[in-house]
Amino acid sequence: AQSVTQLGSHVSVSEGALVLLRCNYSSSVPPYLFWYVQYPNQGLQLLLKYTSAATLVKGINGFEAEFKKSETSFHLTKPSAHMSDAAEYFCAVSDPSSGGGADGLTFGKGTHLIIQP
C-alpha cells in the first residue's frame, strides 16, 4: 500500500522568499510522484511529475522538486514566492507496476500556502 505525508497543513512565507513544501511517501515499489495545485473552487492542475528519469524535476510557474530515494521525499520548492502562488498544494503517488496502474493516485492531505505581502 502507498501513502503520502505532507508536513504542515499550512505554510506561510513572505513574497519573494523561498517556498518549501514537504512531501514524504511510502511505497513498496519505485513510484511515480506528482505535485498538483488547486486554486479556490477549481480542479487540480499538474505542477510537475517524477517518472524515474531525472531526479530533479522542473515544473510550471517556476516550481521544481527533487526525488530523494534514500529519504523517500519529493519536496517542492520555488526560489521566490509570488502572491499568485497562494493555493492548496497536493503531493500524490502512483504505482506504475500495478499491471497497468488501475489503482488511482494516492494523495497527501494537502498544504495550504499563504503568501504574506
Added chain:
Amino acid sequence: KAGVTQTPRYLIKTRGQQVTLSCSPISGHRSVSWYQQTPGQGLQFLFEYFSETQRNKGNFPGRFSGRQFSNSRSEMNVSTLELGDSALYLCASTAGSPGLGTQYFGPGTRLLVL
C-alpha cells in the same frame, strides 16, 4: 485541445435522492478516474474506467457506481444520498493507464446534500 469537462458544476440534493455526474475526458484519452474531495478525508479515489470497463474501485459503498461509454465519456451515480456525500467530485483523464500516464483533472462538481 479542450480540457476535462464536468457537468453540472454545482448541485444541491436532499437526503435519499440520487444523483448522476458527467465527465468528458480530453479528446483521445481513454481512461477516466473519479475522486471525492472533502475537508475531512481529503482526496479519495473512487474508481477508474478504461475502455468501458471498471478496473478498480476505492473503498466506497455500493451506492457509488459509474460507467464509461464508447466515446470515453463517463458518468458516476450516487444513490440514496447521505449528508456525508457532500463533496467536490473530481474527474481525471489519462491518455493511457492512470498508473503510467498523467492524470488531468476537470474543475469538479460540487455536490451539497441537505
